[in-house]
Amino acid sequence: MNLRQLEYFVAVAEERKITTAAKRLNITQPPLSYEVSALEKELGVKLFVRRPRGVDLTDAGRVLYARATTILGLTESAAREVADVGLGREGTLAIGIISSSGGQVPNDRMRALAKDYPRVSLVLNEGNT
Amino acid sequence: MNLRQLEYFVAVAEERKITTAAKRLNITQPPLSYEVSALEKELGVKLFVRRPRGVDLTDAGRVLYARATTILGLTESAAREVADVGLGREGTLAIGIISSSGGQVPNDRMRALAKDYPRVSLVLNEGNT
DNA sequence: AATGCTTACGTATTGCGTAATGATT
């Protein structure tokens, strides 16, 4: 089982037709049909019942649909989140201020920063020049 | 990004050495090294810092590790769950009883069934023969 | 010298497209 197969499965489950799902996935219909049966074989379960005008989800298919959408959503958000960390949109930002500034801190700017990047922790360190 | 890459990444993150992780995954070390950089390139983030004696997770790597283990765990349990449904270990089991039985139901057996298959719903229907 | 990561390259596996076939209305 892999993420591509889950995407394919979700498309078929939502379109209820392998042909339409294939169009949505920008592939042709036979490989999609093949991948669906491969997934069924691997899981040891029929996911769809084949009807003359399309396919219907089985009980097992309905369970997989719920799980698959969760997994795919998690995967996508994980990628975004990790990329954000790399861009410095998450983590700890340590800011040094010098004593001679008299303790003046640009509070409005820091509030704006905290609002735009809610997952960044701000730490202030006071010292000499 | 695919599940195989996430498995590879998790192995490296846990072993802290690409060489050791490759052994655990039963592949050789160069392709694993290659896949890790491919994942980093795709996410646009360094996941490890390369050290003379192995690798260390970056902040982004630590975030991905948490998400990856979740996703892989969910995937595995989804597969088991779906297979279970296919085996009839989940769903609704409708049992018909005939009026002439005087309303006698084998309660102990049904309790045992409900205990062994907690996700099976039992429904009793009374009718004639 | 030893350990561990990276780059380069050839082969084997896998994914997808095209073509032909099957089944139902």
Place this chain on the structure above:
DNA sequence: AATCATTACGCAATACGTAAGCATT
């Protein structure tokens, strides 16, 4: 006849192994 799925097969993309190179201790 039309619609939608499956099976068969060839090509293209991808994953992995082997070989060689680089860096650090």
